[in-house]
Amino acid sequence: MSPTYFFNELWNQYTAKTPSAEKIKSILEAEGNKVYNDHIAIRTFNDPRVHIDVIAKPFIAMGYEPKGEYHFEAKKLFAKHFEHKNDTNAPKIFISQLLLEEFSEEIRKTIIDILDQTDQSVFKQDDLILKGRVWNKPSLKIYQNLLSVSEYAAWMYVNGFCSNHFTIDVNKLKTFENLSQVNDFLKSNGFTMNSSGGEIKGSPTLLLEQSSILADAVEIEFEEGYKEITSCYYEFAFRYPNADGNLYSGFIAGSADKIFESTDMVLQDR
Ligand code: OOG
Numbered sequence: 001m002s003p004t005y006f007f008n009e010l011w012n013q014y015t016a017k018t019p020s021a022e023k024i025k026s027i028l029e030a031e032g033n034k035v036y037n038d039h040i041a042i043r044t045f046n047d048p049r050v051h052i053d054v055i056a057k058p059f060i061a062m063g064y065e066p067k068g069e070y071h072f073e074a075k076k077l078f079a080k081h082f083e084h085k086n087d088t089n090a091p092k093i094f095i096s097q098l099l100l101e102e103f104s105e106e107i108r109k110t111i112i113d114i115l116d117q118t119d120q121s122v123f124k125q126d127d128l129i130l131k132g133r134v135w136n137k138p139s140l141k142i143y144q145n146l147l148s149v150s151e152y153a154a155w156m157y158v159n160g161f162c163s164n165h166f167t168i169d170v171n172k173l174k175t176f177e178n179l180s181q182v183n184d185f186l187k188s189n190g191f192t193m194n195s196s197g198g199e200i201k202g203s204p205t206l207l208l209e210q211s212s213i214l215a216d217a218v219e220i221e222f223e224e225g226y227k228e229i230t231s232c233y234y235e236f237a238f239r240y241p242n243a244d245g246n247l248y249s250g251f252i253a254g255s256a257d258k259i260f261e262s263t264d265m266v267l268q269d270r
């Protein structure tokens with residue numbers, strides 16, 4: 001699978017359920033910018049059939065290697081980020097997983113049952129992350145049960161495997177000097193920022209500043225009927241050089257913790 005095909009396909013599927021991303025990209029282009037992608041992110045469960053290393057496989061085959069590791073105790077998540085070995089323009093990949101053993105027997109069983117009821121061959125396919133929700137039509141009852149313990153688990157149950165955001169590389173935008181100018185531009189165009197932990201997460205000292213819009217929402221068909229559920233969001237990242245003069249290429253757990261909340265239905269007031 002060629003990297004170009006893979007990333008184009010990820011983008012097409014992402015924008016199909018995140019119309020805001022397509023709109024933001026085009027209004028930035030209309031201002032005279034070329035839009036580059038800093039990173040994408042993928043969510044999963046730590047079940048051996050779909051854990052981080054399974055999701056990472058196609059990226060490893062493309063020449064990516066594991067870099068940083070991040071722990072999110074309260075959210076019961078663990079994440080790794082991957083960078084391409086020699087192509088410095090290749091987007092970074094951030095993959096997180098829900099730590100099933102940290103949940104009750106009942107929740108653990110609910111998630112394992114969902115995976116058990118899915119055609120097992122799909123988990124072995126290289127393009128699993130192009131497949132979205134690979135299990136049956138969701139049940140609102142299960143969704144709400146998962147939501148009561150983990151927003152991430154509930155989101156994953158409905159959205160499945162995909163890129164949950166692309167990230168604009170703000171350093172490469174011609175008409176903006178910093179992240180707060182980008183945020184002001186987005187707000188003046190009617191987009192709502194995720195303000196959990198402040199609109200800008202991180203700082204120049206931490207070498208990374210990030211912001212994101214709140215996720216779009218799409219109508220989902222549940223067994224019990226239709227309901228609007230958050231889909232994906234767009235992120236904006238500005239990186240500062242470290243001591244060796246290269247731009248910092250990692251992530252910041254304290255900031256990521258708040259960026260995850262861009263899909264939170266409560267922040268959406270829905
Ligand atoms: C990932 C959130 C973290 C970042 O850049 O720190 C993140 C997610 O929502 O799955 O993307």
Ligand code: NI
Nearest residue numbers: 041167235259
């Ligand atoms: Ni991100």
